Amino acid sequence: MGKKYDHSNVVSRAKTGAGRRAIESRTPKAVEAPKSLLALKGHATSSLCNAVLNDLCLLKKPLCKKLHRKNDLLPFEAGGEAHLENLARLNDCSLFTVVNHNKKRPHNIVFGRTFGFRILDMLEFGITNYKPLSQFRGLRSAPGSKPLLLFNGDDYGATETTRALRSLFLDVFRGGMPRNMSTNNERDDVVALDLAGVDRVIIFTLRGEKKVLFRQYAVELRKKKDSRLPGVVLKEAGPSFDLELRRSRLASDAMLTEAMKKPRDPAFVRKVKNVSRDNMGDKKGRIHLGKQDLNKLALARMKGLDKRHRTGDESRSEHPVVQGGEEETQIGQQVKNEQSEETQRHTKRRKLDTAT
């Protein structure tokens, strides 16, 4: 019998530099790179669904990864999220969109996001009233240009679902530098904006609680005579479609709390109190000792006050009458011990003080 190799003690490591860098780029970071969108097709799709998916990818480029095969995905069914989470993990994308089409839910699209590659929340919509990007002319934005976003409607804050909807669409469509091009290590959002790149706006108009109109407009900047600030003219640029909310899965409180945590600011330094340096560069500390209890002072003992040395009979010494207040009558062995401990502590502190 050959000896079986014990894998339990082996530390798994990337074998190549590229592998090491790939693992490194996927490990959680305090300041994260912008999120990428994973675009997926379900097991059956319509040509409308496919066209919408293509258009979304064009809008989202280059922070988008589209998988071209069909996937047997039903994210809202029990146990349906496992495959989706796996795909998100493999492609390192924390935003996803899945399109599918069936009799019960025609032209279906799901938007969602993950936290730690577990589904955080997702919303399902039916697509109607679609006008493809190719139908419009006029917008030729560079890939990766950052869109302006506009959320129209006073009802976005009304329910938990509409709040999630706003947060989700903001997360999915806001711009950012792609992971491999991002140079700053401090911010994951749009840090600096090229003013020439302000050329489009994506508008989400909420109608009631269940309907969202998705529109994209080209922003034309016109010079004004009286101002150095430009005027705005909007021209519809497509794609445009209406989304009718179907099913939704909102984030659990525990997961959302964890996901909303902010990392500690590396620039934050806790204020060091009571420590200073003098002209010689020596460290000086100020120590607060509290108010001193004068009744417990360790003074030189006076024989006259000690009851053993008191003149007169023994019985009087049990109820000694001593001038100077009630407390002093309580001098006994226990109090003496406390005193000595107290003095020891004081001297220790003083020693520390001089040492520093």
Added chain:
Amino acid sequence: MSGFEAPTGIELDLGNLTAFDKRIYEGDEMESTTQAVQALVTAIFSLPAENTEDGKIVPLPRPSFALPREKPIPRERELTKWEKFAKEKGIQKRKRDRLVLDEATGEYVARYGRRSKNSVAQDVIIPHKEGMGDDYDPFAEKRKEKKQRIQENKKKQAANIRAGQKSRGGNINPIQALDVAKRGPSGKKFLPKRGLKDALAVVQRSTASAGKFDKKVQNEPKQVSRGVKRKFETVVPRAGLGKEKERSQKIAERVLLQNH
């Protein structure tokens, strides 16, 4: 920051390049949309811009609308056993030259790795140890020792990693707990206590016969019964009516006493 103020009802989040228009529309929708976009564009163009080779660039403020992270905040790596020791003793890392002088040949050779000073291949002659017999091969012995050292080191690495995971209170799934079983330094298998009992209980019941006809592993603990079986009194007691009479008596007494 710019001094621009958006019209009432429009909130701006310049960090996200986003406007929230909460006004209720009356009349031309396109007009109010243009107003909102105009407010956003004006606010952006009012920010102090920097002139660069690529054109005007505006540093944006931090976003005000908080969005969830995509992965948990990383925790600091647990120090390895050596690192802890080095910190305690104040031992600092120092850079050492890659090459060292080999006194035997007077040449500079690598400190470690291929063709290094201590590599097995570098040894041409190794003195034979006395009393080891003729079939003693010092080269083989040295190779074996090296392999053992590597194994030892790997064990230590794994232990460090495990210690790091443990201190984080790693989440143990009761079913996965069985896979996590590792061999300890003594060669004995030790299992994480947490979740193990539950995992075993689940597994023991997980066959078609609910574990009744399974082959038992040596020293396998007895199946823990979960839940209480219902018990019914026999309709016709075998040993006379004594027990039933007793029960009825009890009930009658209780009811009568209560009514008193």
